[in-house]
Amino acid sequence: xxxxxxxxxxxxxxxxxxxxxxxxxxxxxxxxxxxxxxxxxxxxxxxxxxxxxxxxxxxxxxxxxxxxxxxxxxxxxxxxxxxxxxxxxxxxxxxxxxxxxxxxxxxxxxxxxxxxxxxxxxxxxxxxxxxxxxxxxxxxxxxxxxxxxxxxxxxxxxxxxxxxxxxxxxxxxxxxxxxxxxxxxxxxxxxxxxxxxxxxxxxxxxxxxxxxxxxxxxxxxxxxxxxxxxxxxxxxxxxxxxxxxxxxxxxxxxxxxxxxxxxxxxxxxxxxxxxxxxxxxxxxxxxxxxxxxxxxxxxxxxxxxxxxxxxxxxxxxxxxxxxxxxxxxxxxxxxxxxxxxxxxxxxxxxxxxxxxxxxxxxxxxxxxxxxxxxxxxxxxxxxxxxxx
Ligand SMILES: Nc1nc2c(c(=O)[nH]1)N[C@H]1C(S)=C(S)[C@@H](COP(=O)(O)O)O[C@H]1N2
Ligand SMILES: [Mo]
Numbered sequence: 082x083x084x085x086x087x088x089x090x091x092x093x094x095x096x097x098x099x100x101x102x103x104x105x106x107x108x109x110x111x112x113x114x115x116x117x118x119x120x121x122x123x124x125x126x127x128x129x130x131x132x133x134x135x136x137x138x139x140x141x142x143x144x145x146x147x148x149x150x151x152x153x154x155x156x157x158x159x160x161x162x163x164x165x166x167x168x169x170x171x172x173x174x175x176x177x178x179x180x181x182x183x184x185x186x187x188x189x190x191x192x193x194x195x196x197x198x199x200x201x202x203x204x205x206x207x208x209x210x211x212x213x214x215x216x217x218x219x220x221x222x223x224x225x226x227x228x229x230x231x232x233x234x235x236x237x238x239x240x241x242x243x244x245x246x247x248x249x250x251x252x253x254x255x256x257x258x259x260x261x262x263x264x265x266x267x268x269x270x271x272x273x274x275x276x277x278x279x280x281x282x283x284x285x286x287x288x289x290x291x292x293x294x295x296x297x298x299x300x301x302x303x304x305x306x307x308x309x310x311x312x313x314x315x316x317x318x319x320x321x322x323x324x325x326x327x328x329x330x331x332x333x334x335x336x337x338x339x340x341x342x343x344x345x346x347x348x349x350x351x352x353x354x355x356x357x358x359x360x361x362x363x364x365x366x367x368x369x370x371x372x373x374x375x376x377x378x379x380x381x382x383x384x385x386x387x388x389x390x391x392x393x394x395x396x397x398x399x400x401x402x403x404x405x406x407x408x409x410x411x412x413x414x415x416x417x418x419x420x421x422x423x424x425x426x427x428x429x430x431x432x433x434x435x436x437x438x439x440x441x442x443x444x445x446x447x448x449x450x451x452x453x454x455x456x457x458x459x460x461x462x463x464x465x466x467x468x469x
Pocket of ligand 1: 150151152153154155156197198199200249250251252268296297298309310311312313314315316317
């Protein structure tokens with residue numbers, strides 16, 4: 082299983098059943114209410130619009146299959162017809178474009194394996210903050226295929242002074258607030274051109290080798306690898322190149338955090354994902370057998386950086402041991418990890434923790450920094466288990 086994520090693009094992208102059960106320890110097969118691989122479906126956090134999360138304890142492979150990938154929608158899912166659908170490119174460009182899906186498919190195709198985490202993932206662990214109450218599962222890792230945004234921008238030609246690319250979706254609605262939106266607005270987010278032109282930023286029409294599902298942005302979405310999910314605009318219909326930073330609703334009121342510049346707190350848009358390890362098993366309040374071998378396991382990701390190290394503590398943070406990183410490191414994709422735990426002989430409550438370090442030496446913080454507001458929730462999260 083050490084080569085579990087090292088598969089060439091286009092081949093069967095998720096683990097075979099045998100390998101999946103090996104990662105899952107095989108223990109969950111046949112449990113009531115669970116499928117053979119321990120997957121009991123997504124958890125509904127909000128019905129309308131759909132906001133559903135992956136039950137993170139069911140993590141059993143490097144690739145998240147499409148039907149297991151979390152869904153985050155601010156507005157109702159738009160129904161788009163692929164034949165009449167067009168992507169308009171306008172603003173500070175030399176040539177405005179109107180591209181069909183066929184036009185896009187003629188550009189050089191590219192596949193990127195990327196982890197997308199919602200910036201509000203793990204919000205339920207903060208103290209009674211408003212917003213979708215995600216546990217650990219507003220995150221997934223998929224193989225995205227499409228064309229680089231850079232290729233489209235190059236076709237349009239950037240005008241002098243161009244600074245950002247605003248990506249606009251076809252979904253729209255009114256945010257009741259507070260704060261309220263200025264009436265009905267589409268979902269839109271901008272990228273500075275330095276990121277927009279990077280090779281890992283795709284306009285994707287396929288997800289794990291299949292047509293992009295409706296809830297995930299059919300027929301075309303952005304995939305901004307390395308950044309939190311809000312940047313990966315779904316149901317993309319327009320790219321507007323601007324000369325000045327875009328101050329739209331989801332760029333200012335939502336998905337921003339405080340940054341201290343010379344002692345002054347200033348709001349900045351949420352961008353790159355921060356290093357984070359999440360424990361899949363044990364699940365919270367799982368009953369674990371005393372005096373036995375237990376495989377602690379999970380995933381870790383670090384946005385634009387690499388996961389350098391994952392450490393596990395099974396004594397509430399007093400001592401830490403290195404976990405084994407599975408497979409090879411792939412840029413922008415999470416890394417599965419595991420750790421053998423010899424559980425105590427005596428029954429009682431125990432706290433399991435995982436802590437990741439990225440390639441720049443940045444370690445997950447022990448507590449949530451309030452300057453991050455209710456986003457970028459990457460502090461170490463304790464998992465309480467009962468040894469019995
Ligand atoms: N058009 C549009 N794009 C969107 C959103 C949205 O509501 N509308 N939600 C964003 C957020 S906050 C996240 S976390 C990701 C989630 O992508 P997924 O639903 O495919 O998991 O989509 C992003 N792109
Ligand atoms: Mo999100």
